[in-house]
Amino acid sequence: MMIEALIAVALLGALVTFVAPNRIAGKLAFAISLIPTALALWLFSAFDGSGNALLGGELAFSSNVEWIQFGDYTISWFVGLDGISLPLVVMTTILVTLAIVSSWTPIDERESQFYGLLLFIEANLIGVFAALDFFVWFIFWEAVLIPMYLLIGIWGGPRRKYAAIKFFVYTNVASLVMFGAFIALVLGLGDGVTSFALPEIADAMVNGGGVQTALFGVDPGTLTAIVFVAMFLGFAVKVPVVPFHTWLPDAHVEAPTPASVLLAGVLLKMGTYALLRFNFTMFPEQVEAYAVPIAAIAVISVIYGALLALAQTDLKRIVAYSSVSSMGYVILGLIAYTEFGVSGATFQMVSHGLISGLMFMAVGVIYNVTHTRMVTDMSGLADRMPVAAGVLVAGAFGYMGLPLMSGFYGEFTIFFGAFGSELLAYSQVFTALAMFGIVIVAGYLLFALQRTVFGPYHLETDYEIGRAALHDIAPMFVLLGLIILLGVAPELIFEMMKDAVTPILETGGGL
């Protein structure tokens, strides 16, 4: 019942905030959001699961109630956590709380609606990571879109309407493709599968011999391949990988800072999480067959994303494109299909969530006082706002993978796991190319920092820069603390991730 409580608190909080007066909405939402955060931390300490949720592992905090029976299939309310989903749930609750605090300064109209939507997103994000029935999962997955669409569309920058509709259409079409493919898969599995519970479907795919019957004249092998590719494409848009990344910079640049924090911090992880849960758990044979093209996409995302970031002059765009690059590492770790590769990728999901959240907040704080994000408009900000500039630099080093910060551990384990992969042909070449990406990352980050933070003070816009308020700075320090904590003591979450990831690789027949 704990997961239900978590979701219910966020949902009720959203409703209460929605009708509360604008004046108190921000503080109220913050107070409410502390409850799920505390609950999630309690779940973390009381976690007693083991193994992978889809492959017969011991679930924590699970509940399974029959919901709808239609024809041969049963849909159930089925939720539970394992070592992959729990850290993501905890990260989500923390990021939402911090995002709420970071909105106090920039959001100055229709506050109760804004904070209500943030809490509504939180409920759905928790649901995405906790759901173990396809329909329950899909409901939460889709329900994230609507509040994010409104957050961008109402409180965004000058081109917000375009960005919001582009985000919505892109990701919705992708969901439709993925949804159709998955339903075809379940129909193809035939009479053996009578529910949409993900463990049952995973079992039928991995141990039950997969699709046996032809569907609409498509033979089983081809059908499985089509489903795998369609689902990969559906999730690839969400991640995003090149060439499906074009919605991301628009959405990020136009979105208000807190929405960017959640978009980069959690929404992108929905894509990689789903890839891990569906494609990489249920289709071990197809993973092997398509390893090289997927690795190529991953490496292209790393390098091309970094090159795109190098070419930007808008700070927020730089951070946005860097996400494309970072998500490429995650895909590389997944396709390596080794213990270190996949658990490193899972670790990197959490790590990148924290670091990118931090970077967007830092850029947001700078924008709040300077009213510009253009690199060319400012220099020497360290002179006037030393704390915010310091945090920005620290976040950038986290991105570059400075040891003792979480980014280092995530990327190191991914490279380590990918280099030794037996499943992936030319794995050393791919790993080397991806590692070269780090150089470009360091390049664009240092280049941008050098121009904005260091050097003599200069600002094109004529705003008086004062000290940033404490509630602007505090969330960034919390994130920075977590990043360093995970960098120093990665085993806090890495062990449970490894435990949950190992069964995938055993059944997959890889390393």
Added chain:
Amino acid sequence: MAIFELPGWTALAPAVLLAATALALFVIDSISPTTTNRGLLAGTATAGSLAALGVAVWFVLAGVGTPTIDGGRGVIDVLNNQFVVDQLALFFMIVITVVTALVTVASYDYMEEHAYQAEYYSLVLLAATGMATMAAANSLVTIFIALELSSLPSYALVAILKDNRGSVEGGLKYFLIGALSSAIFLYGISLVYGATGHLQLETIADVIGNGDANDYGGLLGLGILMLIGGFAYKTASVPFHFWAPEAYEGAPAPISAFLSSASKAAGFVIAFRVFTEAFPVAQTASVIGVDWTVAFIVLAVVTMTLGNFAAATQENVKRMLAYSSIGHAGYALIGLAGISADGGALVMGAAMMHLLVYGFMNTGAFLFVALAEYWGVGRTFEDYNGLARQAPVACFALGICLFSLAGIPPLGGFWSKYFLYTSALDAGLLVVAVALVVNSALSLYYYSRLIKAVWIEDPIAERDSLSQPIGLYAALVVAAVMTVALLPMFGPVADMAVNAATAVLT
């Protein structure tokens, strides 16, 4: 077991209660014709429809229509099978009474400035009586009488704003096309009677089944075709759909909600009943030489496509909703298109679920238009711009209804469309299933356009502060809440719909 048995006609209690309420409203008006007590009139009408709803729900819970083997009370027939009260009838009576209650509550505010209020409410209740009777009618004669009982008050209701040109024009168009299609329907009945010699549905099926009608295959086929025409009119499907945009646009918005939700559902229940009870697919096909489901496959695809494409090009919100309601008639027609296949009960059950969910979400959307008309903000998308700044709660409810109409999870509309989709695939209707998905995706465009207008766009002109009429708000919020609250209840609803469909199909 009960100590004493009630007479059979009491099984029609929901319809009887609606009729009694309509008459009570006349009495109230005749006591003091010169004064209008809005609260009393709307209250009586709502209480009557809620009582009918309560009785229908009670019947369901008490097992009326559930086979006696399963511990229920079995199907109750009235007047020698001229009416039957089974799960199908009760399911649609629930849909109809729910919509009636929502509409009468909303009308309390909407009709504030208008004359003829007592007449208005009693006409609504009379039309609802006709619709509830349609749900139970089991013979072509009773079906026709019930159809007319629901149609005639509807014409008057559309035209009730006598000073409004649009209202009168819509009423006239509705009446003319209604009269024409009634004539066609009646002619169809006479042809079926000529071919089979019966009007009661099961006996028609018997005649078709034992081969007595084999000599009149052409006659029967023509009769069935004309009956389809009559249904198409009542459900606002192609080819008799073109009254709908005019009538819905001209009518008072609560009446548009009433017609597009309840009246459409009533049209579907007679179509479901007639085509499953009287014309079993296989036997009828061997007599007339054609499988009638082909007609519904074509009509379903054409109706949903036409409705959605037309809706996408509208500038007027009410017209957009009118065309969208044509599109949804197309989705529900899948229920008839897939009946011949093995999973026929699933397809029809899914269509019934869609009509139930549609009863809430579509009524909610039209009631928001009623609210906008009450505020006097205008008719086009642009006029609606920025309403969420002034009325966030109402706009939130609208958002839920529209996203549900578009079939976005987790709302009710997603589930019913998903069940339609899988059951159509199961029945082998690949083309129909694909058309459903494509049309749903397209519909998101025009629904989200309205959401964008109220939530994201800035108002084009300064507006005075908007009042919060309690009746309209209550009805709108209830419709939206029910769209969401159906989710946990979807299990029993799905069971009932599929059971009801199985019962009439076998």
